[in-house]
Amino acid sequence: MGKDRNIVHQYFKKQMADFTLLVKVNPLHLKAMEITLYPARDPVMREIDVDENIVEDLKADGFAEASPIEFNLYLSGLIR
16 A cells, blocks of 8 residues: 555646646645646646645635546546
8 A cells, every 4th residue: 555545635726828737735745746737738747845834825826626536637647
């Protein structure tokens, strides 16, 4: 079993003019995965370290809560 098995991740999304950002937050280990979606390019993924205020920061920056299914479909490459 993976170490993230019992962690409830939080997912966020923000639509920008030229791209969309999807973020998965691991609130226990203060890590996040960000997927940047562009209309005519492959998604760009990166892992980032975050602080304990990440959820409040994302909401203050206009991110809305998002679907874990959407995030994981992009992460797995099933949709582009």
